[in-house]
Amino acid sequence: MASIGIVYYSMYGHTTEMARTLKQGIEKDGGEAHLRLVPELLPQQLIEDQGVATVDQLDDVEEASVDELPGFDGIIFGSPTRFGNRAAQLSNFLDQTGPLWQAGELHGKTAGFFTGAATMHGGHESTILTMSTYAMHLGMVIVPAGYALGETMGATRTGGSPYGPTHWSPQGGTKDGLSDDESQIALSYAQWFHQVTEKLAA
Numbered sequence: 029m030a031s032i033g034i035v036y037y038s039m040y041g042h043t044t045e046m047a048r049t050l051k052q053g054i055e056k057d058g059g060e061a062h063l064r065l066v067p068e069l070l071p072q073q074l075i076e077d078q079g080v081a082t083v084d085q086l087d088d089v090e091e092a093s094v095d096e097l098p099g100f101d102g103i104i105f106g107s108p109t110r111f112g113n114r115a116a117q118l119s120n121f122l123d124q125t126g127p128l129w130q131a132g133e134l135h136g137k138t139a140g141f142f143t144g145a146a147t148m149h150g151g152h153e154s155t156i157l158t159m160s161t162y163a164m165h166l167g168m169v170i171v172p173a174g175y176a177l178g179e180t181m182g183a184t185r186t187g188g189s190p191y192g193p194t195h196w197s198p199q200g201g202t203k204d205g206l207s208d209d210e211s212q213i214a215l216s217y218a219q220w221f222h223q224v225t226e227k228l229a230a
């Protein structure tokens with residue numbers, strides 16, 4: 029059974045919902061999935077003014093730890109889109125993994141990516157690309173979604189991409205659920221990621 033870490037940041041909870049769906053898909057396929065939220069960096073005043081939910085999410089999700097990463101067979105990284113880029117909170121966490129990079133600790137493990145953005149053309153793909161450079165430097169084996177995960181992938185009118193699962197959250201900060209297509213793509217991707225990870229880890 030492969031052990032997969034889902035390491036992500038979420039400000040309002042949309043990315044957490046995607047992470048939970050991926051976990052469900054991995055477990056349905058017989059794998060082990062661990063949700064890990066990276067630490068918040070926003071000033072406390074902003075958190076209070078904007079109703080940021082990051083801290084609340086830690087009720088049932090553990091905080092990510094750099095030391096734990098080598099114990100996973102594969103890692104799926106997630107971040108909401110920030111001006112077409114990955115969030116600083118995820119970057120800050122990844123920037124602490126220099127010793128793992130130097131020791132080649134993540135080399136050969138699988139890597140995948142997921143994201144959400146408030147507008148359909150506001151940066152889903154570019155955010156996944158900005159996360160993927162990290163995996164390249166660490167020598168991880170990137171598992172993209174491609175178009176072969178089922179009919180949904182080629183027909184979705186909301187999120188979901190060949191780069192990895194995505195979520196269109198048009199209300200911005202307002203919490204809305206994943207569309208049926210987005211859920212289906214995330215579940216299929218999780219199964220695919222688990223299967224590839226299991227083969228590579230064997």
Ligand SMILES: Cc1cc2nc3c(=O)[nH]c(=O)nc-3n(C[C@H](O)[C@H](O)[C@H](O)COP(=O)(O)O)c2cc1C
Binds near residue numbers: 041113148200
């Ligand atoms: C500072 C900031 C920058 C953002 N930049 C973008 C962007 O470039 N494109 C976009 O479509 N949405 C953008 N958004 C919206 C978020 O990506 C979107 O609401 C996200 O899905 C929220 O995920 P979360 O609920 O996990 O925090 C931005 C939001 C914030 C707060």
